[in-house]
Amino acid sequence: MTVPGPIFILGVPVVMAVGLQFLRRWTTVMAWLGVLTAGLVGAVIVFLPLTQPWQLGSLEIKLGEPLLILGRELIVQPVDRFALAFLFFTTAGLFVVAWRLLPHSNFFPIGLVTVSLLAGALLVEQVVYTALLVVMAAILAVFPLHEPETLRGGAGTEEHGDGSRTSGGLRYMAYAVLALPGLMITQLLLDLFATFPNDQGLLSGAAVLMSLSFAILFGATPFQSWLSNVAMNGSPPVVTFIFTVNLGTVWFMLLSYLQSYAWLERQAAFGPLFTALGLLMMIIGGLLAASQQSLGRLVGYATLVDNGAMLLALGLERVEGIVLASMLLLARPLSLSLMTLGLQGLRDVGGGDDSREAVLGAAWRAPWRAVAFMVGGIALAGFPISLSFPVRWGLYRLLAAENLLWALLALGGSAGVVLGLVGVIRSLLTPPATGTRPRVGEAGVRAITVVEDRGVLLLIVVLILVSLILGLFPQQAGRLALQMAEYYTFFQ
């Protein structure tokens, strides 16, 4: 029996997710089954040729075989393989990170269903369904974002009225749904334009709605509040999942839109729009990060700056821009995972609070978590030594060739993130005052020295090493990004 590739890619994670729900008592088993599933699907996507069948018992899996559902076609195309591999391998990696951080969490089963929905969004041909599936995945991700265990102790919250403990998930869901009408109506307008090609109003309407929807999904200024809220009070590994896997899919969706409607890109002058939006995101993100008191929010604003850099790269309207943006996306899971590991530990030290006051002197109590947060932050800001550094450097050089002021402003945005990190370093390294040192076992206060979990320690060391190696030798990642960029021809 021949199984079309999309059934395997979408079905295996969903079936496994159902199984994982029954295994929630055994975190290690659940986490590693999740890792294996996501890794296996990713490996099949990368290594299995599209046309050659793979014999699995009595089943014959054909990756390139289309799947028809009520007349709608789902098909794995060469261009989708990079995106799908990114989604599944990143998910597998994040499950490893979450293994030691989220015991008995529903992140593992829901993460698999979410990545399956996102993969479906990339495989389906019609953009309406892509939009619907992306938004459904966003809504689903809210469940693990705010689990009762992570909310205990008021983790990363600001006590200001109803809903603040769960405001991240609520805002994320609301903004994702707000982006939906624009994406769905865009296709209607473009279909109408195909019938009435002289009506330029339809084209303008489509361009405006599409830009607005993507701006909301990327958390572009002035819609950045969901990014900071999610980062502030969400469970850190799930925050990383949303900022890499979910936002990564939005990024590939944007590229797919531009590829499908290349004539729209030419007529609606998206280049200057992306440049302006990207610069604004980097400047505002940098300013907000520099003045940030909460470590969680700093993660959110650093991501805003990174999103801005990606849009700025796209605004160059060159293949190199797509390569640079793709490399930034590749680098993000590493830097955010490190920040996540650090943030979770520092929050624990602060008794669930991640404000600078709460983590005063935390570097003396949880040194590895502090190092992870700092190295991850520096990498996300695009400073040496990290994969983001050569990418951002390349971006500044290309920008400077067009306009020196833009390059300086973009650099300023990144510097803002580093300034915010410097403030955090000062708080983390402040030695606890004599006489006010908390006693072990005192109510509401954690132990003075945190004994690190060996698994977490190993993860931190491995992630730092990989980050450094990729920073020193970025050629392989660059080659990968270049291969992917060659499929997108709308700038040629």
Place this chain on the structure above:
Amino acid sequence: MSPLVAWLARFSHLTSGPAVWGLFLAGAVIYLIAEWRIRLLALFVQYFFLALLFSRLFANRPELALLKMLVGWLICGALYFSARVRQDAVGGRSHFHWAADLPFRAFSLATFTLIAYLASQRYALPFVPENLALACFLLTVLALLFIGTEEDVVVVGVGVLNLLAALDMFYSSQDPGLLVTGLLIMMNLLVGLVVSYLAVVEVPE
């Protein structure tokens, strides 16, 4: 055709005009009154009016309108249980009271309603009957008010549901395909579940 579906189809032709304003009034009650039982009752009524309007859109398949109403009522049920859990955790008895900042709310509601009404007069939505266009605009402004000015999980969630209803109404007028309708119903259910879940987990232990 079941008697309930036939009755819904017949009733919708008589009352689609009042149903639009019924929809809006139910939304206004949710915005202006803070008592959760009344809010949920208003949401329950709002889904009834929505079903009446949808039965005009799905004239050949009124069972779809009925399905949307049932899904809405299911969401109301989930929200009811969450609200009960919250009430039990907080303690005390629930009693009627207006929402905080009532004058501001009343003013913003009146302003937004006027904007929605004028927008529906000025900008005709393609392929959407006049009454339904007004309903789309009203639901959208209600959604923006709920999402933009409220902190309460349930009210923000109702805003998201209202936005989805407006989108559903508009999109179904253009392309009444089963797959989009089905996916939107699933999305409504997901939103209802998430809101219900968040309302429970945010209660301090």
